[in-house]
C-alpha cells in the first residue's frame with residue numbers, strides 16, 4: 001500500500017494519534033487533521049522519520065465551511081483511500097448545568113463533521129479501486145444514558161449512519177465500518193475517570209494503540225461492525241438484549257455516582 005493515503009481526524013493525540021502510527025506501520029501516507037496549535041507536527045514528525053508522507057491540516061471541524069475547505073484541499077492534492085472519522089468529544093455532566101456551547105460542540109463534531117466530511121470526500125474515495133471509511137463511535141452508542149447528555153445519542157447516530165452507508169454502498173468500492181470502543185485512557189478526563197473505577201470497569205481495558213491496531217486490521221478484513229475483544233463484544237450483547245428499563249436507570253445511576261465523585 002505504498003501509494004495509499006489515509007485521512008485521520010483528531011490526529012494530534014489519543015486514539016487518532018494511535019491510528020496515524022498504526023497506518024504508518026503499514027506503509028500508508030497520512031493526512032492529519034486536528035484543532036490548530038495542538039502539536040500535530042510532532043505526530044507528523046514521527047511518521048516522516050519512517051520515510052512516509054505526513055501532511056498536517058489544522059482546523060476546527062465544528063464549522064461547516066472548514067469541513068468543505070478541508071475536503072476541497074484534500075480532493076485537489078491526494079488520491080484518498082482511507083478516511084478515519086475519529087475526532088469526537090463528550091463528557092459526564094448534568095444537562096441543566098452545561099453551556100449551550102458544550103452541547104453544540106458535541107453535536108457539531110460528532111454528528112455534523114462526520115457526516116459532511118464523508119459526503120465531501122466520497123467522490124475522491126469512489127475513484128480508488130478499493131477505499132475504506134472507519135467511523136469511531138463508542139459503546140455509549142448502544143444505550144441512552146442520563147448525565148451523558150447528547151454524547152450517547154451522537155454515537156448512536158454514528159453507529160446507525162455507518163450501518164446505513166455500508167448497505168447503500170455495498171455494491172461499490174467504498175467499504176464502511178464502525179468501531180465502538182469502551183473506555184480508554186486517552187485524555188486527562190477519561191484517564192482520571194477510569195482510574196477511579198473498580199476492577200469490573202477496568203476488565204478488558206485496551207490502550208489506544210491496541211484499539212487502533214485491532215480496528216485497522218479488522219477494517220482491512222472488511223469487518224463492518226468491529227468488536228475489539230471479548231469485553232467489547234459482551235458489552236454489545238448485554239446492552240442489546242438487556243431491556244432499556246433495566247439498563248437505562250443502572251447506567252444513569254453509575255454516571256450520577258461518577259459526577260458526585262468528580263465534583
Ligand SMILES: NC(=O)c1ccc[n+]([C@@H]2O[C@H](COP(=O)([O-])OP(=O)(O)OC[C@H]3O[C@@H](n4cnc5c(N)ncnc54)[C@H](OP(=O)(O)O)[C@@H]3O)[C@@H](O)[C@H]2O)c1
Nearest residue numbers: 010011012014015035038060061087088138183184186187
Ligand atoms: N477515550 C475514551 O474513553 C473513548 C471511549 C469510547 C470512544 N471514544 C471516542 O474515540 C474518539 C477519540 O477519543 P480520544 O479519547 O482519543 O479523544 P481526545 O484524546 O480528546 O482527542 C480528540 C481529538 O479530536 C480533536 N478535536 C477535538 N475537537 C476538534 C475540533 N473541533 N476540530 C478538529 N479536531 C478536534 C482533538 O484535537 P486537539 O488535540 O487539537 O484538541 C484531538 O486530536 C472520539 O470519537 C471518542 O468519542 C473515546
